[in-house]
Amino acid sequence: MAEISVDGRTFEVADGKRLVLALADNDVDVLHLCGGNARCTTCRVEFSDGEPAAMTVAESAVLEKRELKGKARLSCQIECHGSMAVQPVMRLSNTEFDAPGDRPADSITPEPEWL
Numbered sequence: 114m115a116e117i118s119v120d121g122r123t124f125e126v127a128d129g130k131r132l133v134l135a136l137a138d139n140d141v142d143v144l145h146l147c148g149g150n151a152r153c154t155t156c157r158v159e160f161s162d163g164e165p166a167a168m169t170v171a172e173s174a175v176l177e178k179r180e181l182k183g184k185a186r187l188s189c190q191i192e193c194h195g196s197m198a199v200q201p202v203m204r205l206s207n208t209e210f211d212a213p214g215d216r217p218a219d220s221i222t223p224e225p226e227w228l
């Protein structure tokens with residue numbers, strides 16, 4: 114099991130679960146407008162603990178393009194392992210979007226290539 118801390122609470126999720134789904138399935142207000150495909154960056158989170166060193170090529174490319182590298186990570190491109198403490202940056206409640214986005218697939222998309 115992995116342990117996720119967010120919004121002042123901690124919960125356990127299956128090891129390897131996509132972080133965006135770990136958050137959404139535990140009623141954390143997090144956006145995922147592109148459906149978890151490393152395009153929109155609305156699923157981005159800031160880590161205060163447990164940031165993984167591994168990064169997908171797709172995440173790296175979009176963070177670079179949006180000048181977010183080193184500032185945030187894409188929860189749709191991260192698998193839960195160990196203890197992680199995160200804070201979603203964009204939320205349905207602090208944006209003008211009507212819905213969080215389509216549910217991302219259970220596995221990371223696009224097919225991950227790891228840096």
Ligand code: FES
Pocket residue numbers: 144145146147148149150151152153154155156157187188189190
């Ligand atoms: S980049 Fe769109 S959901 Fe992660």
